[in-house]
Amino acid sequence: MREERHRDGRKITIGVFGLTSCGGDQMALFNCEDEFFTLGRSFEIAAYDLVDVERQPAELDAALVEGAVTHEEDRDRLTRIRKTAKVLVAMGTCAAYGGVMARHPGPDPSPLKEFVQVDFTLPGCPVERHELRRVLGSLVHGDLPVVEDKSVCFECKLQENTCALKEKKALCLGPVTTGGCSALCVNYRLTCRGCRGPLVDANGESMVNLLQSKGWPREEARRSLETFARGWLKLS
Amino acid sequence: MSRTLRIERIDRTRGHGALTVDINSGRDIRVSLQNRQGVRGFANLLVGRHLEEVPSLVARVCGNCSYAHRLAAVVAIERGLGLRPSRQTRLLRELAYHGQLIASHSFHLYVLALPHYLGGEGFLSMAERFPEHGERGINLHCLGNQMEEGIAGRVPHPPNPVPGGFTRAPDPEELLKLRWSLQRHLRDAEKTLLTFSRLDYGPVPGVDAEFWAVKPKGRSYGYLGFDFSESSGRTIPFDQYEQIQKDGRQVQVGPLARLNLFSSRLTPRAKELFKRADLKLPSANPFHNYLAESIELVFSMERSLWLIDTLLKRGIHSEKTPAVRPKARRALAAIEAPQGTLVHDYEFDEAGLVSKVRIIPPVVYNQPLVAAQVREAARVATAGSDEGLTSFLKQIIRAYDPCFYCGSV
Ligand code: SF4
Ligand code: SF4
Numbered sequence: 001m002r003e004e005r006h007r008d009g010r011k012i013t014i015g016v017f018g019l020t021s022c023g024g025d026q027m028a029l030f031n032c033e034d035e036f037f038t039l040g041r042s043f044e045i046a047a048y049d050l051v052d053v054e055r056q057p058a059e060l061d062a063a064l065v066e067g068a069v070t071h072e073e074d075r076d077r078l079t080r081i082r083k084t085a086k087v088l089v090a091m092g093t094c095a096a097y098g099g100v101m102a103r104h105p106g107p108d109p110s111p112l113k114e115f116v117q118v119d120f121t122l123p124g125c126p127v128e129r130h131e132l133r134r135v136l137g138s139l140v141h142g143d144l145p146v147v148e149d150k151s152v153c154f155e156c157k158l159q160e161n162t163c164a165l166k167e168k169k170a171l172c173l174g175p176v177t178t179g180g181c182s183a184l185c186v187n188y189r190l191t192c193r194g195c196r197g198p199l200v201d202a203n204g205e206s207m208v209n210l211l212q213s214k215g216w217p218r219e220e221a222r223r224s225l226e227t228f229a230r231g232w233l234k235l236s
Numbered sequence: 237m238s239r240t241l242r243i244e245r246i247d248r249t250r251g252h253g254a255l256t257v258d259i260n261s262g263r264d265i266r267v268s269l270q271n272r273q274g275v276r277g278f279a280n281l282l283v284g285r286h287l288e289e290v291p292s293l294v295a296r297v298c299g300n301c302s303y304a305h306r307l308a309a310v311v312a313i314e315r316g317l318g319l320r321p322s323r324q325t326r327l328l329r330e331l332a333y334h335g336q337l338i339a340s341h342s343f344h345l346y347v348l349a350l351p352h353y354l355g356g357e358g359f360l361s362m363a364e365r366f367p368e369h370g371e372r373g374i375n376l377h378c379l380g381n382q383m384e385e386g387i388a389g390r391v392p393h394p395p396n397p398v399p400g401g402f403t404r405a406p407d408p409e410e411l412l413k414l415r416w417s418l419q420r421h422l423r424d425a426e427k428t429l430l431t432f433s434r435l436d437y438g439p440v441p442g443v444d445a446e447f448w449a450v451k452p453k454g455r456s457y458g459y460l461g462f463d464f465s466e467s468s469g470r471t472i473p474f475d476q477y478e479q480i481q482k483d484g485r486q487v488q489v490g491p492l493a494r495l496n497l498f499s500s501r502l503t504p505r506a507k508e509l510f511k512r513a514d515l516k517l518p519s520a521n522p523f524h525n526y527l528a529e530s531i532e533l534v535f536s537m538e539r540s541l542w543l544i545d546t547l548l549k550r551g552i553h554s555e556k557t558p559a560v561r562p563k564a565r566r567a568l569a570a571i572e573a574p575q576g577t578l579v580h581d582y583e584f585d586e587a588g589l590v591s592k593v594r595i596i597p598p599v600v601y602n603q604p605l606v607a608a609q610v611r612e613a614a615r616v617a618t619a620g621s622d623e624g625l626t627s628f629l630k631q632i633i634r635a636y637d638p639c640f641y642c643g644s645v
Contacts, residue, residue: 020274023251023641024299024392030347031381031391045360051347052358053247070274100296102277109276125296126392185292188395189403193292195393223285227293 012140015047015060016091017081019074020101020109021067024126025092026050029064032129042140056080062087062139064122068094068101068109075115082116087144089135090118093125097197097229100125108230120144125195125228128180149200151175152192156183164191169214171224176202197229204233241614243626245272246633248348248358250300251640255629257614265614267607269633271599273644279593287313287562287588288399294580295393297595298641300343302392303336303384304573305595308580311460313399313560316567316584322555324547325401328387331414331543332394333459334536335383338376338425339391340574341491341529344637345428346373349526352631353435369431372424376533379421383540386410401557408552415544418537422505425537429509429530437523438628441612445486445520445605447493450572457494457501457535459572465497467518474570477579477596486608488520489576489601490636491528503542506535522609522635562588575637577601597642606636 018026030051047055063085069075082088090096090112101109112118122135138145152174156163164170164186172191174183178199185192198204204225211221225232243255252272259265278297282290291309295302307329314321321329347359350369356362363370381391387406388394396402451465452458464472466487472479480487487493496518499510515527564586570579576598583592610629617625 018251020276020644021641022276022296022299022302022392024296024302027299027392030343031377048358048360049252050250051248052360054245068274070276073272074274100276100278100281100293102280109274126299126390184390185395187404188389190292190395190398193289227281 011044012042012061013044013046013057013059014136014139015055015057015063015081015085016045016049017047017063017065017077018049019065019067019078019095020070021092021094021099023050023066025066025095025124028126028129029091029132032132043136056084058084060085062089064089064091065095065112066091068098068111069115070101070107070109078112078115087119087139088112088116089120089122091122091132092127093123093195093197093228096121096123097231100228121147123178123197124180131180147200148180150179151199152177152179152181152183152186152196155179155181156186156192159183159187161186165210165214171211171216171221173207173225175210176204176207176225193227194225194232195228198232202232208233239622241622241626241629243630246630248352249634249638249640250348250642251644253633253638253640255610255633257610257629259614259618262615262618265611267611267614269603269607269610271640271643273640275644278595278645282582282590282593285590287567287582287584287590288560290582290590291398292393292395294595297597297645298639299392300340300639300641301336301573301575301578303332303388303394304571304578305580306388306394307333307397308569308571308573308578309582310397310399311571312567312569312580312582315569316565316582317399317560317563319400319558319560321401324405324550324553324555325397327543327547328402328405329397330458330460331540331547332384332387332396334540334543335380335385335387337380337459337536337574338533339380339384341533342373342376342380342428345432345526345529346370346376348637349634350431352634372427375421375424376428379417382417383414386414398557399560401555403557405552405554408548411544411548411552415541418541418544422534422537425530425533426505426509428533429513429527432526432530433513435526437631440521440523440609440632441616443486443520443605443608443612445488447496447518448480448487448489448577448601449494449497450570450577452498452501455501456539457498457503457506458539464570464577467496474568474579477570477577477581480601484604486605487601488605489598490525491532491574491576492519492522492525493576494572495528495531502531503535503538505538506531509534520605522632525635525637560588562586573598573642575599575639575642578642595645597639597645599638599640599643602636602638606633606638
């Protein structure tokens with residue numbers, strides 16, 4: 001693979017950081033395995049919390065930030081990262097929507113966008129490797145990928161699964177969840193629990209109504225919508 | 237002469253841990269090992285939810301050992317409800333487990349640990365200067381992931397298994413592919429032991445440690461069982477998982493503890509390598525953990541080959557998972573995560589709603605021992621520079637592979 005460089009001949013610098021999280025998205029990036037070496041050659045990885053000593057470069061072309069903000073330290077770190085990065089990507093559902101975390105004493109776990117400007121949102125718990133590659137590929141050319149707005153439902157039909165929601169009245173959030181995972185959980189005979197967060201323009205309340213019509217208590221439907229993405233219901 | 241060392245990030249451990257050491261005199265040394273990861277509150281999150289939601293949610297505790305958390309929850313629920321998984325399920329679960337262990341150990345060995353000893357700062361620069369080591373690490377990590385993904389569905393946060401079984405069994409072709417990869421990389425695992433046997437870790441003062449692990453089923457080495465074993469030779473039922481902490485004893489869990497307890501049960505190749513290695517047991521030397529991990533890599537690969545052959549011989553059947561009928565029960569299981577004993581303990585009501593949750597990861601069991609080892613090391617090295625001491629203490633902590641993600645459950 002040829003080395004990717006800026007027009008001025010400089011390598012693209014990226015930083016990978018983790019706030020409150022499970023480390024799974026930083027791991028998913030590392031799991032791009034074979035590409036990882038070529039990645040190292042194409043980009044300068046100036047910081048990478050999971051695999052390197054701590055670094056806070058003064059200037060970055062892009063920062064990939066994993067995790068939600070749950071305490072002062074996260075918040076300070078995020079502000080510092082934002083100041084140094086030209087482009088900030090929220091990597092994973094925790095960073096994008098708050099993720100699998102409970103309210104507990106102290107501030108609520110919050111997505112990055114509540115504190116800083118986020119230039120691109122890459123949802124997923126964990127992020128999909130093919131999407132990570134797409135983002136990195138675009139960054140090299142100085143832009144960001146087009147946001148896709150296919151639902152999990154749409155992808156599930158392509159997989160020719162029987163619809164869990166229609167046929168089994170199961171609690172499935174496929175209709176309002178951002179696709180990109182090829183409906184993984186339904187392929188494994190589970191249901192979609194919304195780990196990739198809300199689809200653009202998704203109407204949470206009407207999803208709750210739909211689930212209620214299938215016999216699910218409203219409270220349970222609401223809670224399941226809010227499991228990975230707090231504030232989902234505020235969207236509608 | 238008193239001084240304070242403050243390490244704001246113990247780099248190249250999993251998640252964000254910090255260390256403060258107050259040295260007042262040779263005798264008075266205070267160590268505080270802190271988890272700086274924000275807490276996610278899984279217990280609060282789970283209470284009131286249905287037990288069927290639990291495995292997928294607890295997988296999210298850790299991006300490294302999500303499969304171990306998922307499996308611990310599934311096994312706990314099965315024991316609570318009296319569900320018995322089929323033999324095929326048990327074989328597949330174990331196979332995916334070895335995948336996770338191979339990925340986890342190789343990441344610890346090659347990505348987190350080795351770069352320091354080869355004079356580089358991080359994995360990427362090490363891989364550039366020593367491509368042989370970089371590639372070997374990536375090969376093994378990739379192999380482990382391929383196994384976990386092929387059987388459990390995704391890395392991290394796999395959708396399989398579920399209480400009672402697997403939602404979907406892999407194709408025989410998938411198993412044949414894994415078999416081929418395993419054979420191809422067995423040498424990589426063997427060379428790993430050689431690499432880590434030759435490193436110079438420096439002298440470490442001894443500490444008193446007892447070893448503790450889940451006692452593997454049957455006669456083989458392994459990670460699943462029905463009760464605990466400790467170095468005194470006693471067997472302890474799972475529901476006494478808190479005893480060790482209540483007694484304030486210093487225990488070690490993890491690869492070295494398992495090897496200390498069960499080295500006689502290894503597979504032939506792993507046993508042979510172990511005999512040739514310069515490793516006298518019992519040992520609580522933290523750096524011997526690297527040797528134990530290397531031996532476990534070989535064991536897991538040999539055992540996986542056996543599992544695949546057994547599965548192929550039996551034929552892969554598509555099995556229906558039994559319906560889960562909730563009962564008011566306690567659901568408790570312990571398994572060996574790659575870094576050591578992991579306990580999941582739940583209570584459910586008759587509708588299957590969670591009323592109580594406790595999750596104890598290996599990092600919590602090891603905490604008192606790690607602090608004691610750091611204190612001893614600081615005591616003998618007080619004459620050294622801050623920089624030298626900082627680096628050495630970080631190496632010691634790193635050797636235990638503490639996971640601060642798991643610790644911030
Ligand atoms: S989004 Fe999921 S994978 Fe990523 S840090 Fe959060 S819990 Fe982990
Ligand atoms: S099906 Fe739903 S829950 Fe499963 S991976 Fe896709 S978005 Fe996440």
